[in-house]
Amino acid sequence: MSEQPRHPGRPDPAMTTEWLRGAGHESDVVMSSRVRLARNLAGAAFVNRASRPERMKVLESCRSQLERAPIGPTVSWHDLHRTPSNERTLLVERHLISQQHARGKQANQTGGPDEPRGVAITFPDERISVMVNEEDHLRIQSISSGLDLARTLAAAEAVDDALESGLNFAFSPRFGYLTACPTNVGTGLRLSVMLHLPGLRLIGNIDKVKLAAKDMSLAVRGFYGEGSEAIGDFYQISNQTTLGKPERVLLHELESEILPRVIEYERAARQMLLTKRRYHFEDAVHRAMGVLCHARLMTTEESMQHLSLVRVGVVTGMIGHLKHEEVNHLMLLTQPGHLQLLAGRELNQDERRLARAELLRTRLTPRK
Amino acid sequence: MSEQPRHPGRPDPAMTTEWLRGAGHESDVVMSSRVRLARNLAGAAFVNRASRPERMKVLESCRSQLERAPIGPTVSWHDLHRTPSNERTLLVERHLISQQHARGKQANQTGGPDEPRGVAITFPDERISVMVNEEDHLRIQSISSGLDLARTLAAAEAVDDALESGLNFAFSPRFGYLTACPTNVGTGLRLSVMLHLPGLRLIGNIDKVKLAAKDMSLAVRGFYGEGSEAIGDFYQISNQTTLGKPERVLLHELESEILPRVIEYERAARQMLLTKRRYHFEDAVHRAMGVLCHARLMTTEESMQHLSLVRVGVVTGMIGHLKHEEVNHLMLLTQPGHLQLLAGRELNQDERRLARAELLRTRLTPRK
Numbered sequence: 001m002s003e004q005p006r007h008p009g010r011p012d013p014a015m016t017t018e019w020l021r022g023a024g025h026e027s028d029v030v031m032s033s034r035v036r037l038a039r040n041l042a043g044a045a046f047v048n049r050a051s052r053p054e055r056m057k058v059l060e061s062c063r064s065q066l067e068r069a070p071i072g073p074t075v076s077w078h079d080l081h082r083t084p085s086n087e088r089t090l091l092v093e094r095h096l097i098s099q100q101h102a103r104g105k106q107a108n109q110t111g112g113p114d115e116p117r118g119v120a121i122t123f124p125d126e127r128i129s130v131m132v133n134e135e136d137h138l139r140i141q142s143i144s145s146g147l148d149l150a151r152t153l154a155a156a157e158a159v160d161d162a163l164e165s166g167l168n169f170a171f172s173p174r175f176g177y178l179t180a181c182p183t184n185v186g187t188g189l190r191l192s193v194m195l196h197l198p199g200l201r202l203i204g205n206i207d208k209v210k211l212a213a214k215d216m217s218l219a220v221r222g223f224y225g226e227g228s229e230a231i232g233d234f235y236q237i238s239n240q241t242t243l244g245k246p247e248r249v250l251l252h253e254l255e256s257e258i259l260p261r262v263i264e265y266e267r268a269a270r271q272m273l274l275t276k277r278r279y280h281f282e283d284a285v286h287r288a289m290g291v292l293c294h295a296r297l298m299t300t301e302e303s304m305q306h307l308s309l310v311r312v313g314v315v316t317g318m319i320g321h322l323k324h325e326e327v328n329h330l331m332l333l334t335q336p337g338h339l340q341l342l343a344g345r346e347l348n349q350d351e352r353r354l355a356r357a358e359l360l361r362t363r364l365t366p367r368k
Numbered sequence: 369m370s371e372q373p374r375h376p377g378r379p380d381p382a383m384t385t386e387w388l389r390g391a392g393h394e395s396d397v398v399m400s401s402r403v404r405l406a407r408n409l410a411g412a413a414f415v416n417r418a419s420r421p422e423r424m425k426v427l428e429s430c431r432s433q434l435e436r437a438p439i440g441p442t443v444s445w446h447d448l449h450r451t452p453s454n455e456r457t458l459l460v461e462r463h464l465i466s467q468q469h470a471r472g473k474q475a476n477q478t479g480g481p482d483e484p485r486g487v488a489i490t491f492p493d494e495r496i497s498v499m500v501n502e503e504d505h506l507r508i509q510s511i512s513s514g515l516d517l518a519r520t521l522a523a524a525e526a527v528d529d530a531l532e533s534g535l536n537f538a539f540s541p542r543f544g545y546l547t548a549c550p551t552n553v554g555t556g557l558r559l560s561v562m563l564h565l566p567g568l569r570l571i572g573n574i575d576k577v578k579l580a581a582k583d584m585s586l587a588v589r590g591f592y593g594e595g596s597e598a599i600g601d602f603y604q605i606s607n608q609t610t611l612g613k614p615e616r617v618l619l620h621e622l623e624s625e626i627l628p629r630v631i632e633y634e635r636a637a638r639q640m641l642l643t644k645r646r647y648h649f650e651d652a653v654h655r656a657m658g659v660l661c662h663a664r665l666m667t668t669e670e671s672m673q674h675l676s677l678v679r680v681g682v683v684t685g686m687i688g689h690l691k692h693e694e695v696n697h698l699m700l701l702t703q704p705g706h707l708q709l710l711a712g713r714e715l716n717q718d719e720r721r722l723a724r725a726e727l728l729r730t731r732l733t734p735r736k
Contacts, residue, residue, distance in 0.1 A: 279722060283664035294658025296651035354647060 013333065013341040017094045017126045019194065020332055022325030024146015028315045029263045031194040031234065031328070033149045034095075035156040038179045038188035039138040042168040046180040047133050048106040055133050056116045061167065062132040063118060069162035071130060072122030080104065081114045086346070089337030095143065096121050101134040107181075128159055135180050136188075138163065147263075149191055149255045153247065175243065184242050191254050192238030194223075195262060198312040199269030201233050202284065209235075209262060216258060217241055223304070232304030232331065233312075237262070270316060285313035293365045297350075298357040303334045310364070321366045330363055381701065381709040385462045385494045387562065388700055390693035392514015396683045397631045399562040399602065399696070401517045402463075403524040406547045406556035407506040407531070408538040414548040415501050416474040423501050424484045429535065430500040431486060437530035439498060440490030448472065449482045454714070457705030463511065464489050469502040475549075496527055503548050504556075506531065515631075517559055517623045521615065543611070552610050559622050560606030562591075563630060566680040567637030569601050570652065577603075577630060584626060585609055591672070600672030600699065601680075605630070638684060653681035661733045665718075666725040671702045678732070689734045698731055 019032035040046060044058050063077065080088060080101065088102040097119050100107070104115035117133035131139040140163070142156035170178040176186040184190070200206050213220050221236040237259070239250050273281040288309035292298075311327045313319040332338055334356045340347050343355055387400035408414060412426050431445065448456060448469065456470040465487050468475070472483035485501035499507040508531070510524035538546040544554040552558075568574050581588050589604040605627070607618050641649040656677035660666075679695045681687040700706055702724045708715050711723055 279664055279718070283725070286662040286664055287659055290658035290660075290662025291655055292658075293662070294654040296647055296654055350647070357651070 012124075013090060013338040015124060016325065016329045016332065017096075018145055019095055019143045020325070020328040021145040022323070022328045024144060024148050026263050027146040027324075029196055029266045030147040030259070031145070031196055033144045033147055033152045034190075034192045034194070034236075035142045035149065035152045036190040036192075037138075037140040037156050037160050038136040038177065038184045038190075039140065039160065039163070040170040040178060040180070041137050042170045044137065047135060047137060048108055048110060048180060052116065058137050059116045059118060059132050062130075062138060062163075063120075065163055065166040066120045066130060068166055071120055071128045071159050071162070072125075074123040076121050076123045078119050078121070080117045080119060085113070086337055086340055089335075090341055091119065091121075093332060093335040093337050094126060096126060096129045096141075097131055098134060098139075101131050107135065128155060130159065130163075136184070138167075147193060147255065147259060149193070149251050153189075153191070153251060183240065186243035187245075187247050187250070189242055189247055189250065190238050191250060192221075192236050193254075193259060195235050195237060195266070196233055196308065196311060197235055197262075197266050198233040198308050199266050199273060202273060202281070203269045205265075205269065206235075209265065213237055213258075216253075218254075218258070231301055232308035234304075234308070270312065274316060282318055285309050285318050289313065289319065289364065292360045294361070295357045297353040298334075298360060299353060300335060300356070303356055303360060304331060307331050307334075322364070326363070330360065333359060333363075380492075381458060381706040383492060384693065384697045384700065385464075386513055387463055387511045388693070388696040389513040390691070390696045392512060392516050394627075394631050395514040395692075397564055397634045398515040398627070399513075399564055401512045401515055401520045402558075402560045402562070402604075403510045403517065403520045404558040404560075405506075405508040405524050405528050406504040406545065406552045406558075407508065407528065407535075408546060408548070409505050410536040410538045412505065415503060415505060416476055416478060416548060420484065426505050427484045427486060427500050430498075430506060430531075431488075433531055433534040434488045434498060436534055439488055439496045439527050439530070440493070442491040444489050444491045446487050446489070448485045448487060453481070454705055454708055457703075458709055459487065459489075461700060461703040461705045462494060464494060464497045464509075465499055466502060466507075469499050475503065496523065498527065498531075504552070506535075515561060515623065515627060517561070517619050521557075521559070521619060551608065554611035555613075555615055555618070557610055557615055557618065558606050559618060560589075560604050561622075561627060563603050563605060563634070564601055564676065564679060565603055565630075565634050566601040566676050567634050567641060570641060570649070571637045573633075573637065574603075577633065581605055581626075584621075586622075586626070599669055600676035602672075602676070638680065642684060650686055653677050653686050657681065657687065657732065660728045662729070663725045665721040666702075666728060667721060668703060668724070671724055671728060672699060675699050675702075690732070694731070698728065701727060701731075 019034070041058055041061065044050065045054055047055060050058065078091070081104065091097045092099055092102045101117065101119070104113045104117060105111045115133065119132065120130045122128040127143055129141045140156050140159050142152045142159070144152045172178055177188040179185050179188055197206060197209065200209055210220050217240050219238050219240050221238070222230040223232065223234045239254060241250070288306035292306045292310065307327055307330055310319060311324055314322050314324045314327055333342065336352055339352055339355050339359070347355060387402070409426055409429065412418065413422055415423060418426065446459070449472065459465045460467055460470045469485065469487070472481045472485060473479045483501065487500065488498045490496045495511055497509045508524050508527050510520045510527070512520045540546055545556040547553050547556055565574060565577065568577055578588050585608050587606050587608050589606070590598040591600065591602045607622060609618070656674035660674045660678065675695055675698055678687060679692055682690050682692045682695055701710065704720055707720050707723050707727070715723060
């Protein structure tokens with residue numbers, strides 16, 4: 001293992017994370033590419049059917065295999081049933097675990113914060129995380145900045161192979177990988193990309209994209225995945241089919257056919273705004289900047305909405321003194337968990353709004 | 369006559385005007401004090417009943433008396449039936465003539481822009497103006513910065529005396545001065561003050577002030593007088609009674625009894641905001657400043673609303689780099705007529721919004 005400068009036991013709120021790095025292909029529109037593989041251990045009950053001792057046993061088997069076949073040079077492990085709530089919130093905000101996994105609750109509302117479960121995360125890049133005892137025994141997540149589904153899938157498959165070398169996965173020759181929810185049976189694969197579509201929202205064409213995605217059996221979700229609202233013009237587009245289509249077909253459809261069209265559609269919207277509605281576009285972007293640089297109280301939602309406009313202002317060259325990765329990073333830092341860990345204490349809602357506004361002012365105001 | 373540096377023929381849009389000077393008593397709350405006297409010539413039909421030749425004759429009589437007994441050391445005279453529309457707009461924005469006088473229309477919608485009518489204005493202070501052939505043959509206006517009704521009335525009465533020395537005013541021993549509208553019969557006097565009440569609006573108590581004023585037979589009007597909306601938290605409070613009460617009684621009631629209470633009420637609201645809702649108050653003020661310093665397009669109404677908050681921010685010490693007279697002056701400069709005269713050409717609505725936003729940014733952004 002290589003030496004790392006920081007303690008791997010806890011993600012550092014001051015550090016950015018892979019999916020917000022702002023690098024990679026098409027990063028003016030695509031924030032990140034994410035691959036998830038759902039796997040379960042043969043001969044063990046699914047999580048929502050398992051007793052506590054059974055879950056504990058699954059947790060131990062998975063953890064010891066993760067130690068035998070580590071997912072990266074430095075890996076942090078979190079027993080989530082022993083992790084304080086604010087640190088679990090931090091992991092959710094960094095998209096390393098799901099909200100469901102943070103709460104320890106199953107979709108049927110059984111379980112709770114002390115359910116035996118955990119997550120392994122590569123440190124410090126946070127590109128790979130493996131949740132144990134979420135909805136499935138294992139959820140392998142691989143994430144990359146920009147549009148890069150093929151390499152992201154390859155990274156997830158390498159982890160899958162490493163885990164399978166010591167674990168016996170539930171697999172049916174007829175159906176493929178078996179999963180707790182039938183929608184994931186087959187490949188157990190979800191490919192998703194987080195898109196930033198402020199141009200399409202400003203010209204009023206977001207609903208067309210949603211409808212087109214639906215026609216192609218794609219799901220459109222918000223910033224925090226399933227059940228979350230689109231905030232700050234961020235949309236996650238992902239496949240819904242996992243049965244009957246091989247991985248490479250799913251991947252090709254999404255990465256080479258569908259996404260390039262959405263990306264071009266967003267770029268055309270931005271170009272139209274820049275040429276035909278330039279003053280209105282600049283006005284919207286600079287007002288967002290004005291509010292962020294001057295407000296004294298700020299909610300998460302409002303902040304995300306303004307940062308979205310600032311981000312497109314940076315990408316289109318209207319705002320010169322910032323880089324879009326700085327804007328991305330602020331989207332993370334202004335989340336409640338991050339704010340509180342930066343402050344070093346719990347903050348009530350008013351204190352968070354005050355601290356968020358101050359952080360934004362300090363980071364965004366051009367230095368004199 | 370004293371030498372004046374500028375041509376008195378046309379008010380200079382770059383210069384401020386008396387009522388926006390930001391000086392005088394209670395200027396944290398009271399923008400200006402205004403006195404108006406309505407007078408008519410005996411033996412001549414009221415303006416809305418007079419033929420064009422009759423109106424022309426009234427105009428000539430009044431103008432020659434204004435020349436014999438000038439209202440100030442330097443006086444500019446404007447034949448409004450020969451004045452271009454944009455210059456008339458400028459005079460309205462500077463509160464030197466009424467909207468009705470600019471249009472040349474009577475309340476009954478007779479008349480039009482070529483009706484013979486005019487205005488004499490003291491230059492460069494613009495403290496006195498005398499409209500000829502508005503609703504009455506003569507409307508004498510005296511205006512001062514801050515709360516100063518007694519001296520403002522004295523100045524109007526001096527003009528009244530000077531005019532009466534050469535003109536025969538319609539006067540009834542029983543009713544007093546006769547006027548075109550019965551509501552002005554008697555003293556022909558209207559006393560009014562322009563108040564800035566952002567504190568009361570922010571705590572939701574403006575309607576209480578309006579109701580109390582109504583109970584005391586006072587009229588509450590907007591920034592541009594009769595029929596205009598309150599914009600930017602500015603309210604004109606004035607007497608409605610002109611019959612049966614001597615001038616000094618009206619004046620004492622308003623200046624010594626009613627207004628001190630409204631002023632204290634507004635100050636208490638600001639104090640409450642500063643102590644109990646400090647962050648929300650600061651947030652509102654600084655957001656207004658942020659939008660003004662960053663927006664690329666701005667309407668008059670939005671600009672007035674933000675400038676109102678900036679003004680209270682300056683007065684309460686939240687904003688250090690501006691004086692409240694600078695903010696007052698911007699309220700004038702951002703009006704459509706002023707903007708166009710500053711630009712030196714007619715501007716369409718989009719161009720005005722663009723020019724207004726640019727002017728505000730340039731004047732309000734702290735110099736580095």
